[in-house]
Amino acid sequence: MKILLIRVSSLGDVLHNMPIVDDLHRHFNNAQIDWVVEEAYVNLVRLHPGVRNIIPFALRRWRKSLGAAETRQQMKHFYQQLRHEEYDLVLDTQGLFKTGLIMGITRLATGGKKVGLANGTEGSGYEGISRIFHNQSVAVDKRTHAVQRGRLVAAAASGYTVETPACFGLHTPEGSPAWLPDQPYVVFFHGTAGAAKKWARTHWITIAEELRRYALPILLPWGNATEKAEAEAMAAEMPNATVLPALSMLDATILAQSAALVIGVDTGLTHIAAAYETPTIEIYCASPKWKTEGNWSDKIINLGDQGTPPSPNDVKDAIKKLLIH
Numbered sequence: 001m002k003i004l005l006i007r008v009s010s011l012g013d014v015l016h017n018m019p020i021v022d023d024l025h026r027h028f029n030n031a032q033i034d035w036v037v038e039e040a041y042v043n044l045v046r047l048h049p050g051v052r053n054i055i056p057f058a059l060r061r062w063r064k065s066l067g068a069a070e071t072r073q074q075m076k077h078f079y080q081q082l083r084h085e086e087y088d089l090v091l092d093t094q095g096l097f098k099t100g101l102i103m104g105i106t107r108l109a110t111g112g113k114k115v116g117l118a119n120g121t122e123g124s125g126y127e128g129i130s131r132i133f134h135n136q137s138v139a140v141d142k143r144t145h146a147v148q149r150g151r152l153v154a155a156a157a158s159g160y161t162v163e164t165p166a167c168f169g170l171h172t173p174e175g176s177p178a179w180l181p182d183q184p185y186v187v188f189f190h191g192t193a194g195a196a197k198k199w200a201r202t203h204w205i206t207i208a209e210e211l212r213r214y215a216l217p218i219l220l221p222w223g224n225a226t227e228k229a230e231a232e233a234m235a236a237e238m239p240n241a242t243v244l245p246a247l248s249m250l251d252a253t254i255l256a257q258s259a260a261l262v263i264g265v266d267t268g269l270t271h272i273a274a275a276y277e278t279p280t281i282e283i284y285c286a287s288p289k290w291k292t293e294g295n296w297s298d299k300i301i302n303l304g305d306q307g308t309p310p311s312p313n314d315v316k317d318a319i320k321k322l323l324i325h
Contacts, residue, residue, distance in 0.1 A: 016150065
């Protein structure tokens with residue numbers, strides 16, 4: 001049973017696709033699963049032992065140099081990789097024209113089929129034109145959780161039902177970076193795209209003060225110059241906090257997986273911590289909680305919702321629940 005998953009981006013969405021791999025292996029003992037993903041997330045997908053081959057997609061980079069011979073050669077190689085296998089099942093769980101086009105390029109084995117979404121969920125970037133590449137289009141409720149959405153598409157395509165909690169199946173990353181503390185630590189994933197999704201700096205400072213009671217150092221990662229400046233401003237008012245150096249995708253995953261506690265806004269790295277069932281407090285300020293909340297483990301506490309961010313006292317109570325057993 002040769003299966004191709006197409007979910008190219010973004011970080012959180014790629015992560016939320018992971019339980020499909022475990023579902024398919026549970027129902028098909030002989031499944032060989034390949035995955036098309038943006039090159040930035042290849043190392044994340046590599047952490048799942050159930051994925052046989054990864055086909056990197058570099059559209060973001062190719063767009064910058066479409067006329068270059070090297071770019072054309074890389075695009076040709078991508079096309080050849082897609083055409084190399086005949087698949088029994090191709091799944092597009094993103095529902096964009098570009099992911100549909102990728103699906104259109106793939107080859108099917110006799111009796112094989114291409115399956116994708118019949119509709120988007122609230123606030124998604126779904127593009128209906130993607131349906132022209134499907135043999136079967138699966139409808140989902142407008143408020144289907146990001147993890148459940150892909151699982152339902154795979155289940156409908158394969159003839160089984162989704163009955164078990166989500167299992168992400170990720171291996172523990174290897175390595176221990178020099179900046180990783182020897183003692184237990186807390187991570188604040190404070191940075192995210194869009195100012196409305198951020199939690200107030202004063203709130204983070206209040207929580208840092210609370211964590212001094214637990215004698216836990218705080219690590220502050222960042223992903224760009226703006227987030228680095230914010231981390232430095234936060235650390236200036238947090239005696240127990242350290243600003244980390246620039247991290248690779250793998251290093252950020254080690255950071256999230258190894259923490260004693262992660263507190264973060266609605267962003268991919270917070271969701272990685274939740275996927276590993278690291279004790280995690282997810283803070284929702286401007287995005288709907290129903291869409292991505294960690295609902296597969298009692299080690300995850302989801303606070304706030306769209307337009308109603310949690311208070312520092314809400315987070316303090318969650319810290320007590322997770323750190324005091």
